[in-house]
């Protein structure tokens with residue numbers, strides 16, 4: 001038996017007003033489970049086009065689970081709308097076809113393919129337009145015909161993001177992009193996120209790196225044991241207050 005979810009639908013006032021401008025992403029009452037253990041509780045989120053929202057919290061807080069549940073990779077209940085269309089009943093590949101991109105923590109690139117071949121795979125049925133991707137990640141240009149296995153961890157992280165962007169998603173879920181990355185790579189990733197934002201792509205990212213979050217995010221949700229326990233606006237992220245510092249272990 002599936003555990004009960006919250007009543008579906010947006011807030012009554014949003015429904016009354018007909019919600020004329022649909023958010024790029026709208027999540028209501030998202031709950032997720034691993035077996036009998038609930039890992040995410042009543043999660044709500046609205047993301048505007050070109051907005052970057054960070055999920056921050058300690059290990060095990062539920063950040064990855066939230067992204068997986070939105071992508072359709074965790075057992076979950078709740079309502080998820082992408083550009084006004086309900087996607088919560090769809091398989092993850094169908095969500096991807098509708099413009100949802102996902103870069104998991106364990107970057108899924110094909111190490112037996114070249115960089116260019118990885119980008120082809122990412123583009124799926126679309127023709128691959130490599131130049132906009134190389135504009136985001138100039139370092140990949142000289143690596144295009146090299147096996148992905150020969151790349152550094154940072155280069156692989158860039159490729160993982162470029163591969164997801166090759167499908168031209170309107171919304172990207174990024175799981176701990178800066179984890180284990182050298183400062184130079186973190187700076188390149190921050191630059192790429194800023195450019196995605198400028199192109200109107202929305203981003204939800206999970207992070208523990210407070211500086212990266214301060215650099216890229218418009219706002220953050222603080223997660224603790226699967227619950228949102230607070231929010232922080234962009235300017236608060238640059239000078240984190242007590243709540244953010246506590247969650248990030250600063």
Ligand code: ATP
Nearest residue numbers: 034037039057058059060061062063064065066206
């Ligand atoms: P991290 O940075 O360590 O990935 P997180 O905030 O992303 O942390 P989640 O990975 O979402 O946290 O984990 C949330 C909770 O769900 C934790 O209690 C974790 O132990 C549990 N969990 C995560 N993945 C699984 C799984 N595959 N099976 C069972 N429980 C899991």
